[in-house]
Amino acid sequence: MLSGKPNHHGRSSSSSPWLFRSRRLTPLSVALYAIFLFAFSIIMFVFNTGRILDDDADPVPFFRRGSAIIEEEFLPTTDQASLKGSDSAAVDRLWDPPASRGLRPCLNPTSKYKAAAEVLDRYLTVRSNGGLNQMRTGIADMVAVARIMNATLVIPQLDKRSFWQDSSTFPDIFDELHFITSLKDDVKIVKELPKDLQAIPHARKHFTSWSSLGYYEEMAHIWNDFQVVHAPKSDSRLANNDLPLDVQRLRCRALYEALRFSPPIESFGKKLVERLRSRGEKYIALHLRYEKDMLSFTGCTYGLTKVESEELRIMRENTNHWKVKKINSSEQRMEGLCPLTPGEVGIFLEALGYPSSTVIYIAAGEIYGGESHLQELRSRFPNIVSKEALATEEELRPFAAHATQTAALDYIISVESDVFVPSHSGNMARVVEGHRRFLGHRKTINPDRKGLVELFDKLENGEVNEDSLPELVQQMHGNRQGGPRKRKGAASGIKGRARFKTEESFYQNPYPECICRSK
Structure with missing residues (x-):
């Protein structure tokens, strides 16, 4: 028989009074509760709407480690986890682009923008x-x-x-x-x-x-x-x-x-991309800036013969608009200001985990020293492809005497590649990187040249074990894959107009102005 008295063996109202409070609410309580729910709903709606506006220019979150800006795209913990997965997952990691986080190209003018006015005599x-x-x-x-x-x-x-x-x-x-x-x-x-x-x-x-x-x-x-x-x-x-x-x-x-390329260049460039794709393999576009003008301009002679080094010195002396004539090649290299040599690029890509069967398209002009230097890369990656290997002599003839037009072909193939790797941060490297960011943050691996040179020298001197090189290189480049991040400003401590030169180029990373969040 049930008693009307409380069961003292159960949970009493004194121990948890809110559980047993009467359900009968006053009209005032109901009204206040409804107002609270309504206000909360409005706040959440405004918050979420603000996140998807076309002109949202808030930077993608990034971390600071010391004074360096670290991209959030591939955090070391995630990267290491993928390394422990299956072989298939490891292969995907090599080729998959970084997460774009819903960002997309954003080119439309704002509502305040007016059509071009009639221009007279200007x-x-x-x-x-x-x-x-x-x-x-x-x-x-x-x-x-x-x-x-x-x-x-x-x-x-x-x-x-x-x-x-x-x-x-x-x-x-x-x-x-x-x-x-x-x-x-x-x-x-x-x-x-x-x-x-x-x-x-x-x-x-x-x-x-x-x-x-x-x-x-x-x-x-x-x-x-x-x-x-x-x-x-x-x-x-x-x-x-x-x-x-x-x-x-x-x-x-x-x-x-x-600035679309002319129809002959555009058409032929796409044809060369199709021929690369027809092999059924992904490819790396390597902007191997190991060319005579770049090596002479930067004064970088590491790995060259005495005859080659002297030829570059004479060229620099005789080029009037190159203001700096005397350059310490060793200091340039240690500061990461030199293009990676073909041999260094080979070690780098191998350490990242790319197999020797990887197809590598050389997006560059004539490599200084020709095959004698290119062999250092080919010994590790024999599937090196050039325009000359993809096209017939007759097809290339209209472009052959025009370096700017052949550079345009390289540009098209580089933008469309699965992975883009520049050996030096020149104009093409920066603009291709920016274009790939604009198109959805396609994978672009920027070598840390200063860090790599130090690592390679330690390897040569026996201070680093060859077996540990892949892990060290991968850790060094886990956050250099071309993922979303805000454009970097001027270097700290530099004043006056000189600071502008240290800023990251707008065309290297047009985020946030020309890249915004999807609806």
């Missing part, structure tokens, strides 16, 4: 200087400069005086009509200066490197005295950071959409 002519990618980024900068200064941009002249002595014109390398029409809402572009303006006095203006929006707005006064302004240089004319979002996105539209 023309900006440009001579693009440098190699292919230095010219490409320079042209993208000058598109933005023409927009800021409200000027008509004349199709840029390309550099014909650089090391490669290439006679190619703009339409030889780029799809000129596409360039003009795709940017018609941003800036007016014409193929040539009107004839009635060709003979009048022009203002020749060396715009200051890494300049801000305010600098070019002030420069607009030049139109009071001249109808035509000529810029003899185009490289690095705009700052990497602290520019309006619409200016940054215009630079990206110019580089990634408007």
